Amino acid sequence: MSEAKALTVDELFAIDSLLQPEEREIQQTVRKFAAEHIRPHIADWFENATFPVKELAPEFGKLGLFGMHLEGYGCAGTSATAYGIACMEIEAADSGARSMISVQGSLAMTAIYKYGSEEQKQQWLPRMAAGEVLGCFGLTEPDFGSNPGGMRTRARRDGSDWVLNGSKMWITNGTVADVAIVWAQTDDKIRGFIVPTDSPGFQAREMHKKLSLRASITAELSFDDIRLPEDAMLPDARGLAGPLGCLSEARFGIIFGSMGAARDCLQAAIEYARTREVFDKPLAAYQLTQAKIADMAVELGKGQLLALHLGRLKDQDKLRPEQVSVGKLNNTREAIEIARTCRTILGANGITLEYPVLRHANNLESVLTYEGTAEVHQLVIGQALTGSSAFR
CATH class of the missing domain: 1.20.140.10 (Butyryl-CoA Dehydrogenase, subunit A, domain 3)
Structure with a gap:
């Protein structure tokens, strides 16, 4: 007696039947991209603890993966569900690749999109969506992970400028980022700042000897009297x-x-x-x-x-x-x-x-x-x- 044809994992729950045509198209496009550009190399990247962020970022940008469900500013403007499906296909290849996309779009770009001024959005978001500018997100500190409200990083006023001091840890893309979204204590609660990584006093050191997310760039950031203009602060974010x-x-x-x-x-x-x-x-x-x-x-x-x-x-x-x-x-x-x-x-x-x-x-x-x-x-x-x- 011949065996019945085996179902695939996808067929068992028929998840694809619940997707809209655009969502299925995105699913197949991203799955194909991952098969061609990530899967053939991911074992070596993982073993060698590296990830070609600069090389892949423009390709991710062409696919519209950065800030995918944000509207305008060069972003794809898809549904949130379509963005989730893209994350599923990228992480099926490797979590490190999805983390890179999440940090760029869901953290750094979203901070500017939700809480930034129109000038800040125009300055940064189109280039970030294209993968021309890479961002990182500085919240976690060595002693404050689950309790970010206890952070010690501080920004103080000095005339019309801000002066930033402190450190952050476990920062994805930290050593390859062009801009960092840094959260700091101020006299007016916790505020967010857009910090170009070439600012004097900014240092990023890659973290090594990881046993997880090896195909991902992880860094420790430090800020030593970084002087920022008044308009570096995200105006619409106040508190945690x-x-x-x-x-x-x-x-x-x-x-x-x-x-x-x-x-x-x-x-x-x-x-x-x-x-x-x-x-x-x-x-x-x-x-x-x-x-x-x-x-x-x-x-x-x-x-x-x-x-x-x-x-x-x-x-x-x-x-x-x-x-x-x-x-x-x-x-x-x-x-x-x-x-x-x-x-x-x-x-x-x-x-x-x-x-x-x-x-x-x-x-x-x-x-x-x-x-x-x-x-x-x-x-x-x-x-x-x-x-x-x-x-x-």
């Missing part, structure tokens, strides 16, 4: 609501992106199990293997449906921050579990860069943590449901 609003945009991309990494792991594990023979029959023919695959496929499908639902809410301007936390918590947590389980199916081969699963699992350790740890999002959801804050 400014940087947190940008983080919510980045988290949205992660909700989709993490499912891309999980999907890539599951596809690799299924293909391996179908061709690997153990005790004279395919590994895929064993009940324990099928149980793992079935459980992972169900969690992947649920995560994709959740991402799509949240995307539709965002497109209707109805997405709440607590719902973003639900998506980030669930999808990163399930993605890393899927990656780890796929590694068990591949056995010893799973620890090599010949297959993507442990690379994805290592990357997802960072994705699970940045833009709010799992614990932070649990407390956000808990506060939303109980009305009581457990943060302090």
